[in-house]
Amino acid sequence: MVASKTDLEQKVRSRLVKLFEQTPCMPIMVRLAWHDAGTYDAQTGTGGVNGSIRFDPELRHGANNGLKIALDLLEPIKKEYPDIGYADLFQLASVTAIEFAKGPKIPFRMGRKDATGPDACPEEGRLPNAEDHMSQLRRTFHRMGLSDKDITVLSGAHTLGRCHKERSGYEGPWTHQPLEFDNSYFVEILKPNPDPGLIRLASDLSLLDDSYTRSLVETYAENKDIFFKDYTESHHKLSELGAVWEY
Ligand code: HEM
CATH class of the missing domain: 1.10.420.10 (Peroxidase, domain 2)
Structure with missing residues (x-):
């Protein structure tokens, strides 16, 4: 059992750094976290950083093509540290990736509640398109x-x-x-x-x-x-x- 949430965060950060040293997958981690977050609808309070992107109906959205690669890279870390939620893991992977790539240190808070099933997946079409003006x-x-x-x-x-x-x-x-x-x-x-x-x-x-x-x-x-x-x-x-x- 991990002693504290700060301790857990530090351990997972170190593990992510090890991953980035072996596999330079920082960009796809930033994209994964953004696509989990970017479905948020402030009016209905649906979508957002709840880890729902790991469920098939959302992962299959066209905008998320390729993101299974990121999920597969993170799954062994989730197995090693089961106390961290998926929503936290995705966002932590992104801020750690940015820092690893010599970007800014982004403040981070642990404790996001995970969506527990595919019924939390938003409908397709909430993320922007490359052709958008x-x-x-x-x-x-x-x-x-x-x-x-x-x-x-x-x-x-x-x-x-x-x-x-x-x-x-x-x-x-x-x-x-x-x-x-x-x-x-x-x-x-x-x-x-x-x-x-x-x-x-x-x-x-x-x-x-x-x-x-x-x-x-x-x-x-x-x-x-x-x-x-x-x-x-x-x-x-x-x-x-x-x-x-x-x-
Ligand atoms: C403004 C609207 C945006 C559009 C239309 C857009 C569109 C795209 C597209 C088409 C790709 C290529 C995906 C691929 O072929 O692998 C991509 C990659 C990427 N996007 Fe965006 N994006 C937007 C905003 C953002 C935001 C807000 C972030 C993060 C804060 C972000 C982070 C990334 C990263 C890091 C990649 C590279 C992924 C990789 O190399 O695997 N994007 N984006």
């Missing part, structure tokens, strides 16, 4: 209770990882160092001509269409510290969307 992104993120600033700064998570043709239909990374968390996503999307080999989705480019979100993109491209500060705040919020706290 600002008006659709706004509808989706405002439904979660998030702001235009959150949309912009959280899109900066695309500093990590890449698109995989067999998962989303798109191919390629957003930056030249997709395993390093920095502000290069914003630098890249501001370039009038994309660097060969790098991708930008319609949703990424739509951040440039609105004067407020564009000015944020410019600030984050110029100043990594401001990006890290704002990212930390928004990601912390994201990681607790709809949380029901068990303790």
Whole structure:
């Protein structure tokens, strides 16, 4: 039996670091946690960080293609530390991944209550699409209770990882160092001509269409510290969307 929740959190963090040292799966962990959180509907109080993405009906949603890889990588850790809930494990894997990739240290609270069955899975269509423009992104993120600033700064998570043709239909990374968390996503999307080999989705480019979100993109491209500060705040919020706290 683990002595305390802080002790449990530290042990799981160390285990996750070991995983990242062996398998550089940091980006897919960030995507997994975001897709568990991003189904939140503030009006109905449904969806959000409850670990329901591990159940088949939700895992099978088109937006979640490929995320079984992340679940399979985390399952041995869950077996080793059964006292941590899935919802906590997914969010902890994401903040630990960002820190491991030289990103900011995001405050973390343990104790999210897990959904216990597939009836907690939301209907398909609550997550954004790569083809979305600002008006659709706004509808989706405002439904979660998030702001235009959150949309912009959280899109900066695309500093990590890449698109995989067999998962989303798109191919390629957003930056030249997709395993390093920095502000290069914003630098890249501001370039009038994309660097060969790098991708930008319609949703990424739509951040440039609105004067407020564009000015944020410019600030984050110029100043990594401001990006890290704002990212930390928004990601912390994201990681607790709809949380029901068990303790
Ligand atoms: C703004 C709306 C967003 C859209 C339309 C979007 C769309 C996508 C798409 C199409 C992929 C490629 C998946 C694949 O082929 O493997 C992807 C990957 C990714 N997304 Fe997003 N995303 C959005 C926001 C976010 C947010 C808010 C986060 C986290 C805070 C995030 C984190 C990631 C990460 C880390 C990856 C890379 C995964 C990997 O390399 O396996 N995305 N996203």
